[in-house]
Amino acid sequence: MRKTYYKLILYSIAVFTSHNCFAQRRxxxxxxxxxxxxxxxxxxxxxxxxxxxxxxxxxxxxxxxxxxxxxxxxxxxxxxxxxxxxxxxxxxxxxxxxxxxxxxxxxxxxxxxxxxxxxxxxxxxxxxxxxxxxxxxxxxxxxxxxxxxxxxxxxxxxxxxxNQWESERLNLNEMKQKAEKQKNKQAIDELSKVQIPFKNGEQNYYDRKWLTIFNGDSINDTTEFKKYFTENPEMTALFDEANNxxxxxxxxxxxxxxxxxxxxxxxxxxxxxxxxxxxxxxxxxxxxxxxxxxxxxxxxxxxxxxxxxxxxxxxxxxxxxx
CATH class of the missing domain: 3.40.50.1820 (Alpha/Beta hydrolase fold, catalytic domain)
Known part of the structure; x- marks a missing residue:
């Protein structure tokens, strides 16, 4: 009887230990x-x-x-x-x-x-x-x-x-001011083409391009960066919907x-x-x-x-x- 009791205790310990090891497994x-x-x-x-x-x-x-x-x-x-x-x-x-x-x-x-x-x-x-x-x-x-x-x-x-469209309006105005202050003709020209809400992928691209540059970040691949906005109409439409x-x-x-x-x-x-x-x-x-x-x-x-x-x-x- 005592042996059976000890066996049950040992079995319970083994089961608990096994379960605990599983629970803590990576x-x-x-x-x-x-x-x-x-x-x-x-x-x-x-x-x-x-x-x-x-x-x-x-x-x-x-x-x-x-x-x-x-x-x-x-x-x-x-x-x-x-x-x-x-x-x-x-x-x-x-x-x-x-x-x-x-x-x-x-x-x-x-x-x-x-x-x-x-x-x-x-x-x-x-x-x-x-x-x-x-x-x-x-x-x-x-x-x-x-x-x-x-x-x-x-x-x-x-x-x-x-409230993303409001955020985009604030950001565009700030970027235009920076472009004028720096007398950056390319930025002035491209940002002048941007409307909020964006009318097409090209406008979205110009906006994000200059946001990235003015933030001091680099664009590793300008071609791929542009393609994301201009050749991805489904994602652009999704982006616009989310902005609403x-x-x-x-x-x-x-x-x-x-x-x-x-x-x-x-x-x-x-x-x-x-x-x-x-x-x-x-x-x-x-x-x-x-x-x-x-x-x-x-x-x-x-x-x-x-x-x-x-x-x-x-x-x-x-x-x-x-």
């Missing part, structure tokens, strides 16, 4: 998730697969999320979360696997995001996840925070697109914690518009973190500080659920 996989009727490619990376999920939604439209994540923007976060990078519909490896059979719309991408989040939560037996959206990705992140807050521990919006969103009107309240990451020099998604929206937004918890050295590209210019804010400022405020 994860580094590339998977497909069925969302929006197509297979969408994600990577899942973390030092402990039982940690909370953290979805990073990159900018664009049209940028590759897995490529962005592999630039090591989020390495420190992998110690505290299972970090998910996602190649969205018609981007990167998802595009190679199955081009979108439907016309690209904001609503389609919003639905993809919700279905992707729901599938991953089910797969990992979790109720909620952390979501970080950057630039175009903030459109999808705000959708999740606004429409499905029950699935979101906290939403972190990096370089948020709040005005969160100050459509989303005055969010029912999950929301944190703003704003570059002090950001004119692309204007920092003043972001600050004003933050001040008026109602949420159970909210925070505004300034990145003094950054413009629009916070994950590139200040990745260490971005991750530090998440780990030391935000994570301790959130009550996790099993």
């Amino acid at each position: 994860i580094d996989t590339l998977e497909t998730v069925l969302a929006g009727g197509i297979k969408q490619v994600v990577t899942l990376q973390g030092e402990n697969r039982s940690k909370p999920l953290f979805l990073f939604i990159t900018g664009g439209p049209g940028n590759e999320g897995i490529y962005d994540e592999n630039k090591n923007y989020l390495d420190e976060l992998k110690k505290h979360f299972v970090v998910i990078a996602w190649d969205q519909r018609n981007c990167g490896q998802t595009l190679k696997l199955n081009p979108s059979p439907e016309k690209l719309t904001v609503k389609l991408y919003e639905n993809d995001t919700h279905e992707l989040v729901s599938a991953l939560l089910k797969q990992f037996h979790q109720k909620k996840m952390f979501i970080m959206g950057w630039s175009w990705g903030t459109v999808l992140g705000f959708y999740m925070a606004g429409q499905h807050p029950e699935q979101v521990y906290a939403y972190m919006t990096v370089s948020p697109a709040v 969103i005005n969160l100050t009107v459509s989303m005055p309240k969010i029912k999950c914690p929301v944190y703003f990451f704003v570059g002090r020099k950001d004119h692309q998604t204007n920092y003043m518009i972001s600050e004003k929206y933050y001040e008026q937004l109602k949420a159970p918890k909210k925070g505004l973190f300034w990145f003094e050295k950054s413009g629009h590209l916070i994950p590139v210019t200040e990745p260490k500080l971005l991750q530090e804010v998440v780990i030391t400022k935000i994570l301790p405020q959130i009550r996790l659920e099993n």
